[in-house]
Amino acid sequence: MTWIQRDITLKPRSRGVHLVTSEIVGALPELRDMRVGLAHLFIRHTSASLTLNENASPDVRRDFESWFNVAVPEDFAWTHTLEGPDDMPAHIKASLMGPSLSLPISGGRLALGTWQGVYLCEHRDHGGARSLLATLFGELASPA
Amino acid sequence: MTWIQRDITLKPRSRGVHLVTSEIVGALPELRDMRVGLAHLFIRHTSASLTLNENASPDVRRDFESWFNVAVPEDFAWTHTLEGPDDMPAHIKASLMGPSLSLPISGGRLALGTWQGVYLCEHRDHGGARSLLATLFGELASPA
Amino acid sequence: MTWIQRDITLKPRSRGVHLVTSEIVGALPELRDMRVGLAHLFIRHTSASLTLNENASPDVRRDFESWFNVAVPEDFAWTHTLEGPDDMPAHIKASLMGPSLSLPISGGRLALGTWQGVYLCEHRDHGGARSLLATLFGELASPA
DSSP: OEEEEEEEEEOOOOSEEEEOHHHHHHTOGGGGGEEEEEEEEEEOOSSEEEEEEESSOHHHHHHHHHHHHHHSOSSSOOSOOTTOTTHHHHHHHHHHHOSEEEEEEETTEEOOOTTEEEEEEEOSTTOOOEEEEEEEEEEESSOO | OEEEEEEEEEOOOOSEEEEOHHHHHHTOGGGGGEEEEEEEEEEOOSSEEEEEEESSOHHHHHHHHHHHHHHSOSSSOOSOOTTOTTHHHHHHHHHHHOSEEEEEEETTEEOOOTTEEEEEEEOSTTOOOEEEEEEEEEEESSOO | OEEEEEEEEEOOOOSEEEEOHHHHHHTOGGGGGEEEEEEEEEEOOSSEEEEEEESSOHHHHHHHHHHHHHHSOSSSOOSOOTTOTTHHHHHHHHHHHOSEEEEEEETTEEOOOTTEEEEEEEOSTTOOOEEEEEEEEEEESSOO
């Protein structure tokens, strides 16, 4: 049984939804040594989130952002407003998508479906760099 | 420490919410040998999802579908429309519910609450068969 | 590899969103012995949920409740109404937030971000006490 824990810093991105699968896989070279296990990706923020969705069309990611802004509008009877109009909606959106993904590992790779990719959802106008903690655990292909 | 990974194919179902607890448990006979652990259920698609909810009344599942269709309408300013009017809403709904469930195992069974059951949420009109990857990990009741 | 499973009962709370981080950490003294691992928190109900969000301002939690009540209104064409007007919205809200959290453990502590806290979302008017099953797994700081 092997445990690997690694901090990953995602560079600042514009408000919206971004495909970060290869950036994350690239930061986790140990993946390829694992026969079976799970990869737990955890974002250490309350105004950005992680989800899994369609990895091909940028239109899908734009439509996520459009829908978010209608479903959780800035123009609402918020009481928590002192951090700006984008702040409270960002908190709600972050909980709707969630702060973590648990992804199966099989044969040295994330066992994602053909069309699945990891989305970073940046819900703030100026969120800055985002800190992830990745925890991989499972069995090595050839135990040490 | 034992790891079991198993593909489960769920037969095609109509758009809507379906209770699949016994189908999934039936496909995982190794569950009953485990003293403690977790069952990770992962759907390898971006337009269907998994959630846990009330396992008794079919009305609850119908109301989920009604609510989904109002909260994420087909009639919206989507840009990603080339796969049909049900496609983009399906992607959003899939991320709202999420692609995976992590369920505790205790004494050879999923340690669900009395009223909890596994829902397959089929968000497409004609989604076809759906592929799940189940990963069980934990300790056997009597280690080999 | 160590597995700890523990039932936690959360006292009855009013409808709304409640910060329960210290109550949960206080019920899991074994956390401090773990070098690396995950804490899986699982609520065994279908009308209350767990999420992670801002741990400072009570306004944020009040705004969550306000938003929930607009996004999933009691006044809707529900068919499942025999358990009261708050019941069916509670089921939907519970699935939006989800029944579990998987939190990384690092150096004997939950590796949460500075602003992250565990929210119990009580979606019923009179939900009563809520039962959680916590599963900790990982490696001890000094293996026995």
